[in-house]
Amino acid sequence: xxxxxxxxxxxxxxxxxxxxxxxxxxxxxxxxxxxxxxxxxxxxxxxxxxxxxxxxxxxxxxxxxxxxxxxxxxxxxxxxxxxxxxxxxxxxxxxxxxxxxxxxxxxxxxxxxxxxxxxxxxxxxxxxxxxxxxxxxxxxxxxxxxxxxxxxxxxxxxxxxxxxxxxxxxxxxxxxxxxxxxxxxxxxxxxxxxxxxxxxxxxxxxxxxxxxxxxxxxxxxxxxxxxxxxxxxxxxxxxxxxxxxxxxxxxxxxxxxxxxx
Amino acid sequence: xxxxxxxxxxxxxxxxxxxxxxxxxxxxxxxxxxxxxxxxxxxxxxxxxxxxxxxxxxxxxxxxxxxxxxxxxxxxxxxxxxxxxxxxxxxxxxxxxxxxxxxxxxxxxxxxxxxxxxxxxxxxxxxxxxxxxxxxxxxxxxxxxxxxxxxxxxxxxxxxxxxxxxxxxxxxxxxxxxxxxxxxxxxxxx
Numbered sequence: 029x030x031x032x033x034x035x036x037x038x039x040x041x042x043x044x045x046x047x048x049x050x051x052x053x054x055x056x057x058x059x060x061x062x063x064x065x066x067x068x069x070x071x072x073x074x075x076x077x078x079x080x081x082x083x084x085x086x087x088x089x090x091x092x093x094x095x096x097x098x099x100x101x102x103x104x105x106x107x108x109x110x111x112x113x114x115x116x117x118x119x120x121x122x123x124x125x126x127x128x129x130x131x132x133x134x135x136x137x138x139x140x141x142x143x144x145x146x147x148x149x150x151x152x153x154x155x156x157x158x159x160x161x162x163x164x165x166x167x168x169x170x171x172x173x174x175x176x177x178x179x180x181x182x183x184x185x186x187x188x189x190x191x192x193x194x195x196x197x198x199x200x201x202x203x204x205x206x207x208x209x210x211x212x213x214x215x216x217x218x219x220x221x222x223x224x225x226x227x228x229x230x231x232x233x234x235x236x237x238x239x240x241x242x243x244x245x246x247x248x249x250x251x252x253x254x255x256x257x258x259x260x261x262x263x264x265x266x267x268x269x270x271x272x273x274x275x276x277x278x279x280x281x282x283x284x285x286x287x288x289x
Numbered sequence: 290x291x292x293x294x295x296x297x298x299x300x301x302x303x304x305x306x307x308x309x310x311x312x313x314x315x316x317x318x319x320x321x322x323x324x325x326x327x328x329x330x331x332x333x334x335x336x337x338x339x340x341x342x343x344x345x346x347x348x349x350x351x352x353x354x355x356x357x358x359x360x361x362x363x364x365x366x367x368x369x370x371x372x373x374x375x376x377x378x379x380x381x382x383x384x385x386x387x388x389x390x391x392x393x394x395x396x397x398x399x400x401x402x403x404x405x406x407x408x409x410x411x412x413x414x415x416x417x418x419x420x421x422x423x424x425x426x427x428x429x430x431x432x433x434x435x436x437x438x439x440x441x442x443x444x445x446x447x448x449x450x451x452x453x454x455x456x457x458x459x460x461x462x463x464x465x466x467x468x469x470x471x472x473x474x475x476x477x478x479x
Contacts, residue, residue, distance in 0.1 A: 113406035116469035117419075120399055125423040128469075129391035130381065132398035135464040137374040138387060139455070140346055141315030142308050 036072070040083055043068075047090040050097070057097035065091055201235045205245065209260055214248060217256035217274065218284050226281045233276055299326045299333045300340075307337075307348065307373050314440055314454065316372030319350065323367065334371070335360045347376040355457030372458055392424050396432040397441060400450060401462060402469060410449040 043065060050057055069087055072080050120128060145153075201220075208215045221232035236258070239245045246261035256274060303326055306317050322330045338348040338360060350358040350369035358365040384391060399419055403411040417429050424432075433450070436442045440455035456462070 113402055113466055113470075116402040116466050117406045119469045120402060120419060123469075125392050125395040125420070128398045128423075129394035131465060131468045132394040132401075132460065133381060133384070133391070134378050135461040135468065136378060136394070136459055137349075137376065137461070138379065138459050139315055140308065140373045140375065144309050 037083065040068070040072070040087060044087055044090055047094050051090075051093050057094050057101050060094050062091055062094060062098075197231070198235050198238055201232060202239060202244065205236075205239075205258060209258070214257040214259045217247070217258055220258055222281075222284055222288060224285070226278055229281055230276060233274070297333065297336070299330075300337055302326065303330070303333050303337050307371065316370050316458070319366040319369045319371055322371065331360050331363050331366055334366075341373065342376060345376050346373050348372075349374045349458065351457050353454075353457075355452075355462060370454065370458065374459060392428060393432040393435070395424065396420065396429055397436055397456075397460075398465060398469075400433070400436070400442060401452060401456060401460065401465060404450065404452055405462070405466065410445070410451050413448045413450065416450070 047060055047065075049055070050060055065087065069084055073084055123131075205215065205220055208220070217236075221229050221236060223229045223232060236245070240247060243261055246259050248257045248259045249255070250257070303322065306322065306325065308315075319330075322334070326333050334348050334350075341347055348360060348371060350360065350366055350371045352358060352365065352369050358369040360366065379387065381391065384394075396416070400411060400416050403415055403419065407415070413430070413433060416433065417426055420429050433442065437444050437450070437453070440453045441459075442456065443451045443453040445451060452462075
């Protein structure tokens, strides 16, 4: 039997160190290939005999520890599949918020990324700046931003109307709907509000909502088609007041407008 | 790589694609990377991963339900969502710069654990009930809303909350459950 060469001894010691680290750091014990370690030890023992006894004993001790760790690991892993989360919930009840947060912190590796502007967002920003510039000119507000009065023309530019104007518009719409309901029991909602511009259509819808709130008109929905109708309110309907949301998207307006055309 | 050897320009491109948030969420799908970088895109990712590891970062690929995919596994990588994550966990002092409080993390941890124990979904009410003695109710609600907005959680019908794509990407759920399930009591650890 020959003496154990230094390189082979170093290799075995390295493997021993790996096993010790796995045990100390509670890492996955299955990362150690026990079969190959035992095979190496057998070959060494055959070739170098007594000279490797102490190294062999040390290695066998570590292998035993690794095998017992593997057994424990399997037990824990199999129970985790079923009752892990339930046990965790029980633990949570007895822990304070800081400890729970710390548990997440040690299992959390956040994503790394950069936010950036897309071409579309840049154009949106440019449009916004352009519009802000236009409004500032129209309003003529002082650079210092001091308080002052806005003229009727400025308000009209912003689309803000007075109470008188609002009431006048409501009356106009009321006059438009009244003759329609004289001749028919009901009128389609969209037939009343639809105009050639989307803005005007939305305005009509808002005004109509006021007329309905005041009790001058009422809505009826056909349960089969879902079509909404405007009707004259009767006492029973006033008693059974209900709220209804009518979507008024631009797409819907385009569709209805195209149908009418 | 020997000095003077030409670097693969796809490496820088892959880094750009993974770092810049193009849509609502950072990262790219494997199939998209294949189209841009070519059929051996996983080799580019592996090389990038090697370089990033020196900076404490790594390329991570996960499938829809959180299963992590090895960069060598080209077949599974195709359907995986790929991003760059920290390779080491944060420490408490880093939290301030990330924008979350330790209380917020407690809300996320509790939601993850509760959802898993209840078959994948949990109601807001259950979360609040578990945490109300530890964290003020309004803070729980605010944190839940923030986590939903950031993609860590997903709120479906009837206020039921599920785990979102970002939890699967960033949180080692198995490790979290282990830490909470087999936590030695204070007397034992002393």
